[in-house]
Amino acid sequence: MAHLAIDRDFLRDFAKLEKSVQDRVTEVFSKFENAHHTGVHLEKITHARDDRFRTVRVDRFWRGVVLAPESGDTYTLLKVLPHDDAYDWAQRRTASVNTATGRIEIRDVEAIAASLPHLERTARDAPARLFDHVGDADLRRLGVDEQTLAFARAITDPVQLDAAKAFLPPTQWDVLFGLAAGYSPEEVWEELGAAITAGERVDPDDIGAAVRRSRDRIVLVDGPEELMAVFAHPFALWRVYLHPVQRGVVEARYRGPARVTGGPGTGKTVVALHRAHHLAVHGEGRVLVTTFTSTLAESLRAGMRLLADSDDVADRVEVTHVDQLAHRVFREAHGAPALLDDRRERELWTSITRDLDVPFTPAFLAEEWRQVVLAQRVRSAQDYLAAKRTGRGRALGSRQRAQVWQAIWEFEAALRERGLWTHETVRVEAARILGERADKPYRHVVVDEAQDLSPEQWRLLRAAVPEGPDDLFFAADTHQRIYQHRVSLRDVGVNVTGRSARLRVNYRTTAEILAWSLELLRGERIDDMDGGLDSIAGCRSEVRGPAPTVRGFAARDAELRHLAETVRGWLDAGVAPDEIGVAVRFNRLAGEVVAALEAESVPARLLAGGRPAEDAVSVGTMHRMKGLEFRCLAVAGVSEGQIPATNAVTPEAEDEAAHRADLQRERCLLFVACTRARERLHVTWSREPSPFLPSPA
Numbered sequence: 001m002a003h004l005a006i007d008r009d010f011l012r013d014f015a016k017l018e019k020s021v022q023d024r025v026t027e028v029f030s031k032f033e034n035a036h037h038t039g040v041h042l043e044k045i046t047h048a049r050d051d052r053f054r055t056v057r058v059d060r061f062w063r064g065v066v067l068a069p070e071s072g073d074t075y076t077l078l079k080v081l082p083h084d085d086a087y088d089w090a091q092r093r094t095a096s097v098n099t100a101t102g103r104i105e106i107r108d109v110e111a112i113a114a115s116l117p118h119l120e121r122t123a124r125d126a127p128a129r130l131f132d133h134v135g136d137a138d139l140r141r142l143g144v145d146e147q148t149l150a151f152a153r154a155i156t157d158p159v160q161l162d163a164a165k166a167f168l169p170p171t172q173w174d175v176l177f178g179l180a181a182g183y184s185p186e187e188v189w190e191e192l193g194a195a196i197t198a199g200e201r202v203d204p205d206d207i208g209a210a211v212r213r214s215r216d217r218i219v220l221v222d223g224p225e226e227l228m229a230v231f232a233h234p235f236a237l238w239r240v241y242l243h244p245v246q247r248g249v250v251e252a253r254y255r256g257p258a259r260v261t262g263g264p265g266t267g268k269t270v271v272a273l274h275r276a277h278h279l280a281v282h283g284e285g286r287v288l289v290t291t292f293t294s295t296l297a298e299s300l301r302a303g304m305r306l307l308a309d310s311d312d313v314a315d316r317v318e319v320t321h322v323d324q325l326a327h328r329v330f331r332e333a334h335g336a337p338a339l340l341d342d343r344r345e346r347e348l349w350t351s352i353t354r355d356l357d358v359p360f361t362p363a364f365l366a367e368e369w370r371q372v373v374l375a376q377r378v379r380s381a382q383d384y385l386a387a388k389r390t391g392r393g394r395a396l397g398s399r400q401r402a403q404v405w406q407a408i409w410e411f412e413a414a415l416r417e418r419g420l421w422t423h424e425t426v427r428v429e430a431a432r433i434l435g436e437r438a439d440k441p442y443r444h445v446v447v448d449e450a451q452d453l454s455p456e457q458w459r460l461l462r463a464a465v466p467e468g469p470d471d472l473f474f475a476a477d478t479h480q481r482i483y484q485h486r487v488s489l490r491d492v493g494v495n496v497t498g499r500s501a502r503l504r505v506n507y508r509t510t511a512e513i514l515a516w517s518l519e520l521l522r523g524e525r526i527d528d529m530d531g532g533l534d535s536i537a538g539c540r541s542e543v544r545g546p547a548p549t550v551r552g553f554a555a556r557d558a559e560l561r562h563l564a565e566t567v568r569g570w571l572d573a574g575v576a577p578d579e580i581g582v583a584v585r586f587n588r589l590a591g592e593v594v595a596a597l598e599a600e601s602v603p604a605r606l607l608a609g610g611r612p613a614e615d616a617v618s619v620g621t622m623h624r625m626k627g628l629e630f631r632c633l634a635v636a637g638v639s640e641g642q643i644p645a646t647n648a649v650t651p652e653a654e655d656e657a658a659h660r661a662d663l664q665r666e667r668c669l670l671f672v673a674c675t676r677a678r679e680r681l682h683v684t685w686s687r688e689p690s691p692f693l694p695s696p697a
């Protein structure tokens with residue numbers, strides 16, 4: 001019985017084919033398994049460099065290129081092209097097995113052969129070559145074969161390596177890129193995830209085995225229905241292809257809490273979703289998938305729906321906003337809480353400071369309550385005197401501490417007496433209830449964007465699942481922290497020592513947008529939630545595109561008019577409305593942007609709780625953009641006074657440490673917004689630019 005496998009690059013092409021050709025491809029290949037025996041004609045290619053390539057007739061004009069095994073029954077669909085192009089494509093290429101990873105690779109031999117003589121001539125006079133520092137043995141161990149080795153030895157300049165990406169075998173190119181970027185052979189080895197074939201002998205002639213190992217590149221389709229499902233979502237490549245490092249994390253068995261980190265767009269959400277799916281299939285009970293913003297919870301839900309392949313899996317996974325869980329647990333025990341809203345909370349702190357006549361602002365006391373008292377579960381004056389006040393800038397003597405504690409005690413007493421709750425106290429109470437329950441509601445908890453959870457949310461999740469293997473799994477990037485909470489994992493009872501993995505390849509953003517955005521954070525010292533500092537220096541993207549553009553205007557009106565024209569230009573160039581986003585710092589500006597777009601007859605919607613609208617450009621605050629991505633993104637109002645937002649930054653005179661932390665958070669917020677862009681990023685400001693923007697060259 002013949003089996004069909006599909007190459008990932010093919011799916012990208014497939015999405016761009018005309019609908020009628022797509023339908024025909026689907027029709028031909030859904031019959032493949034049966035038809036092969038009854039004679040789907042696999043035509044040999046004359047003058048082929050690799051006689052394992054065959055063509056399949058799709059219609060009069062189009063041909064598929066298939067890699068046929070010498071033995072075995074797995075056929076891999078590589079390309080669908082117009083007749084002549086299909087033959088040309090196949091004649092130039094060969095398939096081989098990478099000796100390090102055991103996976104399949106395809107290269108354009110003709111292009112390699114054509115550029116080698118020129119490289120060798122240039123290299124003759126060069127003082128040094130790019131890979132002089134790496135020995136042949138190391139290159140071979142990393143899977144570089146004889147042809148690529150000869151090529152690599154002739155390279156003198158990184159630009160030549162860049163140009164060779166189009167035709168060298170991709171994994172071998174990655175290896176060379178890593179070595180050229182200064183990684184050691186050991187680090188490159190680790191990055192390869194090559195350990196997957198450790199201990200297994202790789203047979204360079206066994207194409208079938210290599211195809212089966214290439215789960216990051218090739219999907220083995222189990223029957224026509226699965227084929228249809230793959231063709232129905234050709235852009236959702238993440239559903240089927242995981243980078244070996246991603247897959248390693250998804251399928252690992254951890255003895256306790258584990259985490260995945262990595263810069264923006266490295267697939268942390270994808271890993272979290274696959275992990276949840278994996279635990280639902282192979283784990284032992286209910287799986288909670290959770291996060292802290294409603295837009296993100298909604299997109300996790302949609303992602304989970306795409307992944308869940310059976311009702312059983314769907315039934316075992318619950319996707320819920322972390323505060324929804326807190327409120328549900330609370331309600332089940334006490335009924336609905338009477339909530340103290342922000343305004344009434346401020347009034348309460350104000351009246352307490354007035355009554356007690358203490359020299360602290362209501363805002364300072366509220367923060368002290370959240371960041372010290374609630375974060376460390378301080379319950380008495382004595383606890384408070386001994387509490388660490390890390391991150392709180394203003395030093396307090398013991399007399400001042402006593403005054404602060406008095407105010408906080410009054411505040412908590414007022415809540416108790418009036419039967420009032422805040423979101424924080426609801427979480428604390430829900431964590432207490434779950435902590436006492438022997439039958440925990442979940443067996444596995446998977447958290448996305450965990451860098452922004454508050455200590456009470458962490459404790460709630462910790463209490464929702466029994467301690468044990470694979471209990472808690474979370475994805476986090478502290479460079480993208482956009483709320484105040486700075487949590488020490490140890491303080492909330494989560495120990496990930498030895499169970500932390502990092503992703504480095506960005507799949508979303510072009511190298512140009514990523515590099516520009518990383519500059520926004522240059523020099524910032526960002527913690528890793530575990531007592532150390534985090535770094536995303538190694539984060540890279542392999543996709544190239546135009547550089548981000550930055551434009552300034554004398555007045556807001558002119559900026560908004562230009563913004564509307566830019567968006568109109570994207571639409572006219574064929575970008576769909578739902579692939580376009582506009583991010584701003586405040587809701588008010590978002591409203592103005594929608595009005596400006598509509599004035600240009602551009603359909604636009606404010607991002608509210610749910611997913612972006614399908615037929616309109618999404619306009620939203622930078623906070624709401626978390627977890628989303630757009631082909632074209634404008635970030636507007638990046639002006640002085642707006643970013644950093646004056647009212648979101650504690651004055652330096654009041655609290656120096658809080659001032660610094662607030663500035664960093666505002667920088668991270670701009671970084672998060674800019675890294676939502678896939679292909680185009682356009683940044684605008686009016687009057688004066690934000691001090692965070694790099695000064696023009």
Ligand SMILES: Nc1ncnc2c1ncn2[C@@H]1O[C@H](COP(=O)(O)OP(=O)(O)OP(=O)(O)O)[C@@H](O)[C@H]1O
Pocket residue numbers: 237238241242243246262263264265266267268269270271477480506507508626627628629675
């Ligand atoms: N292995 C993969 N193959 C193809 N595409 C991938 C892969 N992994 C992730 N992607 C794509 O890259 C994009 C970013 O992935 P994802 O949102 O999971 O990243 P992230 O690390 O959570 O990003 P952020 O932290 O910026 O929110 C998505 O479009 C996703 O589909």
